[in-house]
Amino acid sequence: MAKIEIQVDDNILSEASRILHSLGMDVEMAVNILLRRTIIEKGLPMTMTTPSLEPRNKITRVSGRSKLKITPEMVDEVWKAFLRYINGAEELTSLSKQVSLKTGMKNGSASIYLNFLANLVNEKPNTRALKFEDVEYLMSKIRTELGDDLYRKALKSLKKSIPYWRKNLSNSFADKVEEYCEKHSS
Incomplete structure (x- = not known):
């Protein structure tokens, strides 16, 4: 460093x-x-500009929403935080704030990722979706670092989530997850 x-x-x-x-x-x-x-x-x-001296009613408002890309480094930090949660060290809310501060990931996104992981290992369905590549990566981390029992629970969680995703997502996310589950179920 x-x-x-x-x-x-x-x-x-x-x-x-x-x-x-x-x-x-x-x-x-x-x-x-x-x-x-x-x-x-x-x-x-x-922004590096100074505020305008024009009256507020003449200033056009620009949306504050931005599309910040979630990077592999952010996902790795989410995983590290999740391991602390699994070990009972901290709650998801404080962990999502820590991930946000450490990586620049939005707090809401960090919370979604951490809750997604918690639902996976607790065999609960998810209503939120991550990038499919991140799902694959996190599933491999569950299998290698948390063992086959939690991996099987995570597969069941994914299977339970497919109907919701198929109904509510316009992309092929549900199809990709279903294919993943079929390929990795034994």
Whole structure:
């Protein structure tokens, strides 16, 4: 891991530290998140323009929703967090926040991934869908790291989820999952 040194005005550092502390973070965490988001967004993850002096009613609103791609690194961090959940160390809510802070993954997405995994190993159906490649990857992690018993439960969970996905998703996700289950059931 690389170490960097940054020269910052004492007043700026003090004020930033105070604000970050109120958010449960420190400067190192914030810089780490900024650098990760810069890589993900291929640029600064914030606007560099100053607010307009025009009256608010003349400003066109731009949607705040963005399509941030979930990366393999984010999925790996979700898996590491899930292992802490399985071991009884922490709750899913706090783990999703930690994944979000560490990787830049949206908290809601981290929560969906963690709950998806929890449903898999508890043999419960899922109503949310992940990228199929992520499902395959996480299923392989369940099999290799958690064993065949939980893997069989996860397969049953996927099978229980197929009717919902087939009815409610417009893509071929249900077909891919069904094919996966048929291929890996023994």
